[in-house]
Amino acid sequence: MLSFILRRLAQAVLVMLAVGMGAFSLFRYVGDPVSNMMGQDAPAAQRAQLRADLGLDKPAPVQFARFVGHALTGDFGLSLRQGREVSALIAERLPATVELAAVAALVAMAAGIPLGVYAALRRRHWDAKLTMALSLLGVSLPTFLIGIVLIEVLSVLLGWFPSYGRGTTVQIGVWRTGLLTADGWRHIALPAFTLAVYQLALLMRLVRAEMLEALRSDYVKFARARGLPDRVVHFRHALRNTLVPVLTISGLQLGSLIAFSVITETVFSWPGMGSLFIQAVQFPDVPVMAAYLCLIALVFVTINLGVDLLYAVVDPRLRGRGPGSGVPR
Amino acid sequence: MRPAAAAAPVGRWRRLLASDLWHDFVHSRVAMLATAVALACLCGALFAPWLAPHNPSDLATLDLADSHLPPAWMADGRATYVLGTDDQGRDILSALLYGARISLMVGISAVVLSVLLGVTAGLLAGYAGGLVDAALMRVCDVMLSFPPILIALLIDGVGRAIFPQARDALAFAVLILALALTDWVRYARTVRGSTLVERHKEYVQAARLMGVPRWRVLRRHVLPNVLGPVLVLATIQVGHAIVAEATLSYLGVGVPPANPSLGTLIRIGNDFLYAGEWWITLFPAVALVLISMSVNLLGDWLRDALNPRLR
Numbered sequence: 001m002l003s004f005i006l007r008r009l010a011q012a013v014l015v016m017l018a019v020g021m022g023a024f025s026l027f028r029y030v031g032d033p034v035s036n037m038m039g040q041d042a043p044a045a046q047r048a049q050l051r052a053d054l055g056l057d058k059p060a061p062v063q064f065a066r067f068v069g070h071a072l073t074g075d076f077g078l079s080l081r082q083g084r085e086v087s088a089l090i091a092e093r094l095p096a097t098v099e100l101a102a103v104a105a106l107v108a109m110a111a112g113i114p115l116g117v118y119a120a121l122r123r124r125h126w127d128a129k130l131t132m133a134l135s136l137l138g139v140s141l142p143t144f145l146i147g148i149v150l151i152e153v154l155s156v157l158l159g160w161f162p163s164y165g166r167g168t169t170v171q172i173g174v175w176r177t178g179l180l181t182a183d184g185w186r187h188i189a190l191p192a193f194t195l196a197v198y199q200l201a202l203l204m205r206l207v208r209a210e211m212l213e214a215l216r217s218d219y220v221k222f223a224r225a226r227g228l229p230d231r232v233v234h235f236r237h238a239l240r241n242t243l244v245p246v247l248t249i250s251g252l253q254l255g256s257l258i259a260f261s262v263i264t265e266t267v268f269s270w271p272g273m274g275s276l277f278i279q280a281v282q283f284p285d286v287p288v289m290a291a292y293l294c295l296i297a298l299v300f301v302t303i304n305l306g307v308d309l310l311y312a313v314v315d316p317r318l319r320g321r322g323p324g325s326g327v328p329r
Numbered sequence: 330m331r332p333a334a335a336a337a338p339v340g341r342w343r344r345l346l347a348s349d350l351w352h353d354f355v356h357s358r359v360a361m362l363a364t365a366v367a368l369a370c371l372c373g374a375l376f377a378p379w380l381a382p383h384n385p386s387d388l389a390t391l392d393l394a395d396s397h398l399p400p401a402w403m404a405d406g407r408a409t410y411v412l413g414t415d416d417q418g419r420d421i422l423s424a425l426l427y428g429a430r431i432s433l434m435v436g437i438s439a440v441v442l443s444v445l446l447g448v449t450a451g452l453l454a455g456y457a458g459g460l461v462d463a464a465l466m467r468v469c470d471v472m473l474s475f476p477p478i479l480i481a482l483l484i485d486g487v488g489r490a491i492f493p494q495a496r497d498a499l500a501f502a503v504l505i506l507a508l509a510l511t512d513w514v515r516y517a518r519t520v521r522g523s524t525l526v527e528r529h530k531e532y533v534q535a536a537r538l539m540g541v542p543r544w545r546v547l548r549r550h551v552l553p554n555v556l557g558p559v560l561v562l563a564t565i566q567v568g569h570a571i572v573a574e575a576t577l578s579y580l581g582v583g584v585p586p587a588n589p590s591l592g593t594l595i596r597i598g599n600d601f602l603y604a605g606e607w608w609i610t611l612f613p614a615v616a617l618v619l620i621s622m623s624v625n626l627l628g629d630w631l632r633d634a635l636n637p638r639l640r
Binding site for chain 1: 471474475476478479482483485486487489490568572575576579580581582595599602603605607610614617618621622625
């Protein structure tokens with residue numbers, strides 16, 4: 001068990017180092033940091049001085065070690081576009097994205113699991129078939145189009161929800177939240193739903209497939225033979241056994257919610273990390289891009305690691321195998 | 330020589346008509362409908378210069394007096410602008426046809442490039458094994474654990490930082506490269522898997538024993554036998570690449586604005602939604618959905634039809 005944990009940790013550190021290497025080469029080789037800071041026509045002596053001050057005259061491995069050291073303390077330098085600390089920019093926008101992703105995940109699970117169960121239990125009825133067809137649409141429609149349609153219908157035509165921004169927010173310590181005011185909830189409704197649609201459809205299809213599988217299994221047949229009521233068979237026996245893979249996938253999808261928020265945030269002018277990243281790509285603002293890359297990689301690696309370790313706790317067969325054996329995807 | 334060359338296409342045509350695939354196709358309404366829609370979109374895009382009533386890139390024909398016109402069937406609409414006009418008096422139908430041309434061009438080039446990259450990498454990894462295999466597969470593992478749109482955005486951003494003055498052709502190249510470098514891992518994985526199976530089969534061993542050079546064994550013997558799944562994947566990926574391109578263009582980091590794709594048109598129209606001018610966004614959006622859904626359905630059908638276990 002210990003060796004499995006150590007091996008997975010080493011793998012996670014290796015991935016982070018690889019991503020860090022990518023971010024470092026962005027810093028180092030895309031554009032000249034010295035010209036970025038001093039302008040193109042600074043005197044050569046000053047440039048050399050700054051180069052030495054920044055440690056850019058040292059060999060690349062030394063520079064990389066320094067970069068990793070700085071990155072570990074959250075220091076990614078100054079944004080080229082705004083001239084402010086990248087870490088401050090991200091810290092300011094992190095709460096908006098985390099709240100959006102969390103609400104979207106809740107919406108996707110609260111709606112996706114019941115709908116999937118429903119579609120499985122009534123699979124020969126037209127309403128379940130309609131739900132399945134709609135879920136296919138949900139998986140294949142581009143996120144930004146869903147957002148535009150929601151804005152057009154619910155915001156422009158009906159005027160029920162505001163279409164941009166976070167509304168009234170409350171500052172608690174370092175965290176600026178929009179979830180404590182009614183206005184904040186009205187603002188988060190459309191973006192969170194837009195972000196949730198894809199996950200909702202995915203989750204629903206998964207729950208349906210797993211439920212159908214469980215309903216065919218021997219223990220369900222046996223439970224029926226014992227004369228247990230349908231309600232108990234469906235929810236105590238079948239649903240409970242489908243929840244393990246469903247929760248795994250939902251966990252793994254948390255990271256992609258944060259990644260997909262790039263699109264949703266742009267559509268709804270949501271002031272989160274995603275729109276910060278898009279502005280960085282448009283500009284192009286290398287320090288912000290590199291910092292976002294490292295942060296997202298950290299989120300993904302942590303989630304994957306957590307899920308793998310949980311699986312190892314649950315399923316003893318996974319502990320002994322070599323690298324690469326983890327959650328079957 | 331000549332009769333054989335003339336006979337070959339006829340023979341192939343006959344073989345196609347007699348095949349199981351054709352039989353499945355004729356008996357699947359979804360597949361035929363999807364093909365019809367996809368072909369219609371393809372033709373509309375290919376023949377845009379002849380089909381479109383106006384040339385949207387020709388500034389001389391634009392008249393600001395014709396701007397913001399609704400579609401022809403509405404109160405202020407005009408018959409010359411069937412689907413209305415945008416803020417600069419551009420005909421929406423023409424912009425749509427030209428936009429679909431750009432979208433399809435970018436999507437298909439990206440898929441072709443990623444198939445080339447992925448198949449080569451997969452063949453190499455599967456056939457050579459060892460260190461090459463391990464290194465390539467670790468790269469795939471890392472890339473597959475991130476959402477593709479994020480990787481494409483990142484590569485696009487790096488491309489923009491390296492070529493700050495990228496316009497027109499170069500901007501297209503950066504975009505296509507970003508999409509292709511995102512997708513190649515899927516082909517590499519698939520091809521590596523089937524290569525590992527094929528390389529131990531007798532025909533490959535026989536060819537090697539006969540002294541056929543390595544690259545020739547790969548190209549003539551292994552490659553044709555691993556291409557089936559690649560074909561299915563590539564069909565589905567065309568749909569995904571078109572949507573990815575539209576998303577990047579919608580986010581303002583895709584094709585240059587001088588040659589608007591469907592995503593750019595949707596982005597432009599987005600600003601006029603609040604003014605009630607829905608047609609500028611809606612029609613390009615419908616075209617995008619039609620293309621992506623028809624290609625997806627076709628890909629799904631092809632996957633099921635070629636899967637012997639589902640027969």
